[in-house]
Amino acid sequence: MTVPVDDHLVHRGDGVFEAFKMVDGKVFLLDEHLARLERSAGDIFLELRHTKEEMIDICKQLAEVSGLKDILFRLYASRGPGGFTPNPYASVGPQLYLIASALRNPAPELYENGAKIGFSQVAIKSGGLAKVKTCNYISNVLMAKEAVDQKLNFVVNVTEDGFLGEGPTENIVYLNEANELIYSSFDHTLRGTTLLRLHELSGELQAQGLITGMKEAKQSADELYKAKEVFMIGTTLDALPVVEVAGQTVGDGKPGPVAKLARELLKKDQQENGTVL
Numbered sequence: 001m002t003v004p005v006d007d008h009l010v011h012r013g014d015g016v017f018e019a020f021k022m023v024d025g026k027v028f029l030l031d032e033h034l035a036r037l038e039r040s041a042g043d044i045f046l047e048l049r050h051t052k053e054e055m056i057d058i059c060k061q062l063a064e065v066s067g068l069k070d071i072l073f074r075l076y077a078s079r080g081p082g083g084f085t086p087n088p089y090a091s092v093g094p095q096l097y098l099i100a101s102a103l104r105n106p107a108p109e110l111y112e113n114g115a116k117i118g119f120s121q122v123a124i125k126s127g128g129l130a131k132v133k134t135c136n137y138i139s140n141v142l143m144a145k146e147a148v149d150q151k152l153n154f155v156v157n158v159t160e161d162g163f164l165g166e167g168p169t170e171n172i173v174y175l176n177e178a179n180e181l182i183y184s185s186f187d188h189t190l191r192g193t194t195l196l197r198l199h200e201l202s203g204e205l206q207a208q209g210l211i212t213g214m215k216e217a218k219q220s221a222d223e224l225y226k227a228k229e230v231f232m233i234g235t236t237l238d239a240l241p242v243v244e245v246a247g248q249t250v251g252d253g254k255p256g257p258v259a260k261l262a263r264e265l266l267k268k269d270q271q272e273n274g275t276v277l
Contacts, residue, residue: 007091117246
């Protein structure tokens, strides 16, 4: 695949995208991902070239051609080629790029041993931009660089007034002392599809007495130091336990039961409710 260098996606980051996975022939949260794509496109006044049904059909064609049962789809909707200025009206029209690659899951040892995270020094995105999944991901790139340079698995950003944000491409969740499962406010983070699905499934966590509830809240980043459990959540991760935050041990330093069951619930949901193309 080639992308024209004058596509506004390339020289301005002028586009939106989604990444979603197919596990054993079933796509997880397909409708939710495509709905978010439509919202993101609407927020930057980008007309999508294809309808939802057409995009699903293209995914089906790609899956059939690939012969794979476990796929990570990456879908990019761009402003299109034409001119090198920031003028969105200079392009010939919107484009769609769709890639299907073999799904690569994190190593099992990472779930067994837990991840180590730190806090990012990269400025958090403004409220409006934080809510749109645009292709301008330079701050996310810099956060990923921080993690690699510091020999961490992830870093999470923080607002100017100290509120907890998110990872480069992941949401973060923690269990507080009252056994409430908390995730960052969507005022300054992306509405994660996997996170929201876990919220819908969290009744099982409550029924087993692991949590008293799950909610979105503006919380100080320092709350992670007091957390009983912390985990990252995202499309390719499901729920990944965190055992260390900025050099401080979380809980007893081992992956906890909430993260473990959360992952099991998500994996079960993928099998039972995934979309067959």
